[in-house]
Amino acid sequence: MSKYLSSKALHHVNSVETASPKELQQQLKLFSEKTGFVSSDVFDLRSIRLLVSRLHDILRDNDSQSNIISRFDEITKLVFAKIISDKTYNSGASTPFSPSELSVNPCVVRKYYQHLSHQHSNLIPKRFSELDCSDSAIMKCVLALQSFNFTSTQFDVKGLAYEEIVRNTFGKGDHQQFFTPPHIIDFIVSACQPYIKGDICDPASGTGGFLCSITRHQINYSSLTSIEIDERLSWVSGINMLLHGAKNIRTVFLPSGGTLGNQAKQFFSCFDAIITNPPFGSDFTESDVLETFELGLGKSSRRRGILFIERCHALLRKKGTLAIILDEGVLNLPHATDVRQFIIKNFDLKAVISLPETAFMPYATVNASILIMSKKTCAENSNLSVFFAKADKVGRKTSGDEDIRYDEDGKNYLNSDLPSILNAWHKYLQEGQVDESENIYTADIYSNFDKERNGYRIDFQYHHPSRIKSQQLIATCIYPLKRLADICAERNVSISPCKELSSAIIRYTGLANIESNTGQFEQVPTPSDSLKSSVKMYQPSDIVFAKMRPNLRKVALMSFAEPGFVSSECSVFAVNKASDGTYLIDPLILSVLLRSDFVYGQIMHLVAGIGRLRINSKELLQVMIPLPPKDVQEEIRRQYLSQHQKIENLKSDIGSFLDRSQLMLTSSVQELVCSFIGSPKTSSTRMSELVGNQMKFASY
Template sequence: MTKQGKINNGALEKKRRPEDIVLKDIVIPFLREDLGYKFIDPRLQRVPIRFGRETKYADTVVYIIKNAKKIPHIVVESKAPNEPLDWEQAESYAQRLRAPYFLVTDGKTWHWYQTGERQGESEIIKNVPEAPRYMEKENLIAFEDLNELQRVVGKCHDIIRNEEGFDPTIAFDEISKLLFAKTQDEREVNQGFKDDKGRTPKNDYEFGIEKDELPEEIGTRVKTLFERAKNKYPEIFEGTTEDIKYIKLRFPTIFHIVQELQNYTLQETTIDIKGATYELFIKGTFTGKGLGQFFTPREIVEFMVDMLEPKRRDFILDPACGSGGFLITCMKMVFDEIDDLYRQRGVDNPKKEKWGFATQHLYGTDINERMTWVAKMNMVMHGDGHGGIFNHDGLKDSERIELIIDIVKKKDGFDMVLTNPPFGSRIKSQDILARYKLGEKHKEQLTEALFIERCLNLLKSNGILAIIVPDGTILNNPSSQDIRKFIIQRSFIEAIVSLPSETFIPYGSTQKTSIIFLKKKATETEVQTKPVFMAIADTVGFDSVGRKIDSNDLIRILERHDAYRKNGEKALAKIDQEIGIKKLRLSEIADEFPADDDEKGFLVSFSDDNFIRRMDVEYYRPKIKRLLKLLKNKNAKKINEVVEPPVEREKIKEPDDLSTVFRYIERIDSKTGKIIYGEKPFNNIPQGARFIFRYPCIIVSRINAKIGCVAILPKDLDGILGTNEYYTLCPKREVDIDYLHEILRSNVVKQQILVRTSGLFTRLHEEQLRKILLPLPVPAEQVKIKEARSQAESMKREAKHLEREALTEILKKFE
């Protein structure tokens, strides 16, 4: 080392760490000015490096350019002056990035290393690696970030739309075909041959445009590439319609798309970037076209895979695979594991290991022909495994899925099944129903129920199932107790994670869902003794319209589950022990009731009776238990104690003149707590609106009370009609109606309603409503709500008066 840097003490910035000063003021200038390296990470420090699920950060990375691609060349680890120059961490970063060199320095002492293939094999070197003086001719550039790839693919999509007029679904097919042809081109160049049999030599890329080439020449060449790709992977196109088997685009359109793609390489683009882009492309194409059910958001997929932690020896299945998201994410995690094993001398041939896993351990079926093709294409783009994807009804067996049946026969079943099955419909085919315990002796059965049984049948003993299910049909519906009993008989309940109600709204489903993790029992006589890990996710990384947000509770849930898995029950307090430990203040939860941190992972003692009755997380959440305990300790009253006994409902008689106009309740506004009503002739009002509601009373919606649909019936609406989907509560004399209305709309009551409602439409039964606890202050305190409302109305009128005065003054200037 010839150059010794000197730190200018006058230039030191108090806010910078000593190691940052060494990096910026000494190391970076030396690398650039003395050694000639121009491409140093623009962030200068903290370059993220993924190790499985964990992200670590190198101080900076120096790159060289090879074939128009930035290649990591030197990993730099800077230390504070006189700090020990530990090199093991820098070695692991360099090995992960496949950088041939790494540097550890405190600005005075410089240790240069040549990176070894495996841990501990790196060697210190005397000659400093200088920057290459001559760069190779640039060929193809890897997409370095998601935005870049999305921009290019989006532009290709626009070209097809503008030049061909195809709808998004056909445009998706055509772009996929061209990407498939380009992938084939890159593989042929890498292998040096156009085919396997004739070994026709190939050195140059064909998916590109030479000077003066015409669209007809380019289009013909690309279509030939596509035909060779089809011949190499014929199983991808088995069972597809004829229009999928050829490129529909005209030559000029192909020419313009090749112009956009020719300078990039798909082979060298990371799985993360390709996966995210393809996912967004699929999402934008198929959601809203009746195919949103085939899409599971990346955040949910990654969480489920991370919870299971698949390994290279595992056999994995998704019987309703859609676009293949679960299988691709499993493949990526296992590929990372294989890379780590190679570095630690656990495997000798990582390429062979990856190929073996992708082609022999991943399987999926889907009933939709188009999505099966999409999944196969997706797998090819990501590293193959397409041979295990079949267009087939996931609830049936046949010769078409012989490979899957063989695994069940020869290996006792799959190690893991991950799936988001279709739900919201019922199977009526007696041929299918007769195959399942949950189907036999039934005229029909929930699709999701049969998929649970199917998945358990395909698992080996102690195999794990991760499946998304709707709360309202599987977990809390009183009519589904036989399904929950079956789950308990056949499996151990490992974990249940509640997802927010908006999770699948961007994809066309409004159902509240949860993820359940089940371990298949060896025999039905086995008894569960372990508690169940439960968690509530209020956020999952995107909002109700699919926009990305920073908040994602799944990350914290995963952390708590990891702690439980590593340290056992001592890592998380059981729910029974947790109640009463944390203080709960009613004033803090009146408007909002977010899950506490302990609700991002808690344990619930298992019992057959409880879990047959209810299996939804909300029923067991600690915060609800603390709320109920607090209310009981404060001598709260049941609603039944503060309102008059229920009376038989008054029903209207049909008038002689059916054109007589009546007012009827359309709905109760959850934001304002007021009645929205309509006026129509008797013969046009909703058929069920035949019940008379009398002043004074509070009207409660059976279905939507949990979101605040509770209203005071005003005197001018006395006698309004409504359906039996509304209850009435008439407060006793000592209870102020305004206070009762406000407390019924607060989270103090809404959260109690949540645990007392169940089923697909979560109706609240009147006897359950009347058992809800209310804090009841003295009358002098209750009237403060009425006074506050009166003051608010006065302020509104005053504001309206001021607005009119201001407008009048403005208009006078124009007179």
């Protein structure tokens, strides 16, 4: 059974001067017994977080000149020494970290860590080979650590402990490191499991998350290599792998340019698989090195993530597999056309899995995709079909916290689309086909390249089947087709309310006030001074189209009698009128069409960007709209309104049924009470009459 300390118990560790060593050990034992639990993931993780937090507080309170990074270094050293100590102690030997009635000797602890550093000199650089914290901090930290046994738990608490230390220290570093969320790491490793073999590398390893996940998944491999530009992270990744039980590990610190520098050439054609999340948010500007890259030739700078694609290709052996996270712009924007050409020429693309913008929050709001591909052995495209998937949820809130849900049995799970995508991917690998849905499909992207000039786009939106369906509908349409620009005029009247309408109350409709798919919206009285950004004016019968994330289908006919203002993230369209003064197309019908699959299929491939995806008004105005005769339009409108009325009636009926069920529930409780105490059932009889009247009313 594991031993745990409550927050009160750990708090007492900080008052070491007030008790003798023997008394303190007895006190710690008593607290451990009182707060002990049967080993489980929940309790161990809670205890780990408590322990890490306490170690941090001890170092902060006893070493006033320390900062969060230096405290991280010392916690890493102490936890590493403690975990090695527990293994030694279980085999019968004693160490300074072993439970003892003797007082903690900081000098002995320092020598013990130096000894371990010498033993693991291939992983621990000289600058991290000694304990730098004060004697007082060492005494209190060791006493806190003595209460925790890292070898008595039923799961990999060692790795969890270190991941918790890392999680609370690192976020985004000087080299634009984003530390990939654990569930995304595990998803990628699980997806790549059929391809992971031989010598594995992460050339932008950070804290070693991908390589540790390979160990946790118990995948057979020959060696694990982490390459880092940051010496501290190189050390961290090595310790992390060691504590996860990894074998045949190697950490490589390359200070001059990291993996992108010339020192990395010694590792060309050395790896069978690479899994990585490169620092795609910063530029590489070393001109002499850029000239050695096909994708950097003649350029003064290039995004690191782009150069990593070419460098990973060089590091791989023939037929080696690359799994890499790239920002969406690399897959769809014009500036990266040469990058996509390089990918198509040098890799067999196997899968593209789009991640939501929340995936890396709170450190970044960026749309990214996971690419899985293998290094080509010849120029021909051997893999014609590519697996595409889109995750709307990845188990992560915008705060960076896990997005937890609970099933009917009370068991928690991550609110994520990744498990279903993983199942579909494995089915595709086994059977060569998928059950297509809006978020999962396969496509022959190479045929699309041949048919149209598309800049070699390889993003999820561009190759979606909805595009083909819309094109087929357009091809078979029996009515004249007009561009939206020929049917509508864009109303582009922008103002800054806080400046031009100071101290006024205006009718405002923000993006949050427009429902997805339904066309429902609100016109909210809003103080003009609260709106710092510009807004657009709309008139009654105008159509508002949200350009940001158009997949949400936020399109509404502004049916209020008074004009108002809408977010600048929207386009405002006024339907043109014919010579007889009637609309060319009924505004209601057009608003419904603009939030349909028919229109979205025409524009989804035009939605691009690396942050919040948008479509611009110029491209939106090129959408093709059928223009039936006026009598046909009138019949379509009549049928739509008839269906819409049925929907409203159904909603009303549902509300009535819910009210009746609540009355029946109240009545049944009242009847039970009256029966139980033997009282007359006057109240319950009255309740039954009310229910009966309600039922009669609903039937009319």
